[in-house]
Amino acid sequence: MLTYLRKRIISSGLPLLVVIVGVFALARMTGNPAALYLPLNATEAMREDFAVRNGLDQPIWVQMAQYFGGILRLDFGESMRTGESAGAMALRAFPATLQLAGTTMALAIVLAVIVGSAAALKPNGILDRFSSFLSMTAASIPDFWLAIVGIWVFAITLGWVPTSGVVGMAAWVLPVATLVMRPFGTLVQVVRGAMVSSLSEPYIKLARAKGATQYRVVGAHALRNAAAPGLTVAGDLTVGLVNGAVVVETIFGWPGIGKLMIDSILQRDFAVLQACVLLTAVAIFVLNILIDIGYALLDPRVRPSAGARKRRKARVEHRGQQNGPKAPTTPTTTGSAATAVLDA
Amino acid sequence: MTNSPHTAPRARRISMAVAAGALLSTTALAGCSVANSEDSTSGSQAAVAGDTLRIVLQQEPPTLEACESNLTSTGVVVRSTITEPLIERNPSTGELEPKLATEWSSEDDTTWTLKLREGVKFHDGSDFTAEDAAATINRAVNSDLGCNVEGYVFGDDDLDVKAVDDNTVEVTALKADPILPLRLSFLEVVPAETSTTEKVREPIGTGPYKLDAWNAGQSIDASAFAEYWGEASAFAKANYQWRSEGSVRAAMITSGEADIATGLSPEDSIGDLGVSYPNNETVALRMHADKAPFDDIRIRQAVNYAIDKEAIVASLYGGRDKAAAQLVPEGVVGHSESLPVWEYNPEKAKSLVAEAKDDGVETSAQINMIVRTAQFPKIEELGQVIQEQLSQAGLNVNLKMLETSQHLTYQVRPFPTDEDGAIMLMTQHGNQAGDAAFTVDQYMTSKGAQSAFGTPELDELIDTADAATGEDRQAAFEKVFQYQNDEVVQFAHIAHQTGMLGIAGTVSYEPNSSSGDELRLAEVTAK
Structure with a gap:
């Protein structure tokens, strides 16, 4: 497992380095920010002062060296726009995004597992058709439209929740409800497909034959095997949310990192942009590792240690076949499927 | 079996623990207020109607x-x-x-x-x-x-x-x-x-x-x-x-x-709670005379004749804005009440273009109309209307919608020199100082940071106005605006705008x- 983890960390770390360099270079290619920060009638002397104050008069390689030095000291510099520490601004905004993403994904996964599993029990049945319609609609609705309609219906017309803001539990309802739709719709489709496939496997029939309850067949046996594709898709969707739910953050006034990042791009606030991108890149890096660990835990086949064990065992068996009476061989099957039969 | 009988249950326990942990932490997060909002609780929760x-x-x-x-x-x-x-x-x-x-x-x-x-x-x-x-x-x-x-x-x-x-x-x-x-x-x-x-x-x-x-x-x-x-x-x-x-x-x-809500527009469904007010902003087109066809004053005049400002104000802005004849609105020292809004006369615009063409002016040369995305309500529609009206007058207008930072490179000197056509910039100017000096020094002098060109005569008029006081100052600036419209025609003024507050x-x-x-x-x- 540790070998596997090490390999995943190395392979995920390289893109992180590319991101660090890329954000520095690309941000500067978008032009000089002086015009955005100085009055339109600023004189040439003022523009020069601005460049000196913000280190923009230095050669690009000097700026880059300062940037890398700053990263090592976890100092991203100051925001040109607010004068605050760029790192502090990014760190302040990020938890709000994480909260939104975490809540949204937890809700989406739970709902998708329930609806997707129920739909898979009877493919093409009424529930299946209804859930397909529901999930496709949910996955297709544009979030800005849903947000505005949600505000109009639930905040203005019915007055059940506030239009926006972050104070109180009620303020979470519309942003989370808006954000949850797409992951829910997508995940229902994935869970349903994987569950249909799992439920038709022989080990499920055996489990049923041995008298396992419907709940146990679905919840303990089929779902575990169906979880891997769901995890992959959920991981992708979570990465998208961790990167900032810009539209929802903008509409609902949610103080997250997505909006901060967009504002920084528009304002050419290099330091804040760099801090935001680096922070989200690290978070996505960590998230990818967690997804890989989850995947390895769910499916032992992806674990090199398990593979090595298999190879070792195969070698032993091979030697045994050569040296002594033939040992019975088992066709390779998924560990979890085999375990399912044992557990049943 | 390829698996040890103990491997899978352990893995499952771990994965379930991870999942449960994630769910619990998320629930815990959601149970609290939004990150960093704890400091604000007292203040923001106090934000209720009343005091x-x-x-x-x-x-x-x-x-x-x-x-x-x-x-x-x-x-x-x-x-x-x-x-x-x-x-x-x-x-x-x-x-x-x-x-x-x-x-x-x-x-x-x-x-x-x-x-x-x-x-x-x-x-x-x-x-x-x-x-x-x-x-x-x-x-x-x-x-x-x-x-x-x-x-x-x-x-x-x-x-x-x-x-x-x-x-x-x-x-x-x-x-x-x-x-x-x-x-x-x-x-x-x-x-x-x-x-x-x-x-x-x-x-x-x-x-x-x-x-x-x-x-x-x-x-x-x-x-x-x-x-x-x-x-x-x-x-x-x-x-x-x-x-x-x-x-x-x-x-x-x-x-x-x-x-109170700031920066609203009628499209925001505010109804009777939206209150309009003149916000001192003026929209105009600035024509750069360094390239054809704007190097001929008749084309710049044609642009002014070709744009139906009254119709734009009525149809796009619900009649709240006011067709403009100069860069500063009423209430600013130097605003001229007597300066007429350029008449909408498409026939005259066409004849001026034809006349210039006959004299060898390259009237079909491309004009790049530079417009800033989302600078004010319905700016895209305004750009399209103007593009169409100028096309009907026989001009070749290419609408370029740019974000703020890119737009600024056209707004302030030094202007881009590698443009593939003549520049016509849509500008929104707000004179919050209340004196025309803050406008004309920038927008009309030969070397003004936001002026594409000028003339020595206009520079002199501006210098005189800047130094004047009282009624002389008012009269001197009125003369400046008149001269711009008669002899220089760097600008085609569109409208003095209104803002809207929700109250x-x-x-x-x-x-x-x-x-x-x-x-x-x-x-x-x-x-």
């Missing part, structure tokens, strides 16, 4: 630094609410009125003496004196802080400032400056102890409200200053929030979550031309 005035802005102020208060997003919170200037310009009459200075005078327009108000206290309890006034001017104009207001109002020229006694300050300009008091009205006073090496995000002022808490990303809380020298405010507290979406700001008014039925406020830049909370009362 708190709730304002929703378009964006969070980048800073509340007093010397940056000419920035709209800063000034709308700070000016005359948290901090105060020495002199204040009445946005309705254009007259300068006493604030922290009670009177001012000069014998030579170079040295100005200001008498200061007594009995004024800062929010930290200290007394306001001439030392503070002098330090404020020095800090904003003469320091290396790089204050935005310095570039906006004073340029590179420093001022000589001295506190004569506790209540008198003397300011000397490098040369005669008849509008120095107007320039000083842009400076918000802060205590002499305020840092001169670093900008201050949360200033101490003398205004009717003092800052209580700035919950970054969420809200700003202020409360009425008990020792304020002037009339007591109608509300004990004030709470600022911000939402980028106009429709959400409007919804906050209609749902009773806010009392809840529970409060009273009369918006004026400065409301978008300076929302004086002391002027808001409960109904």
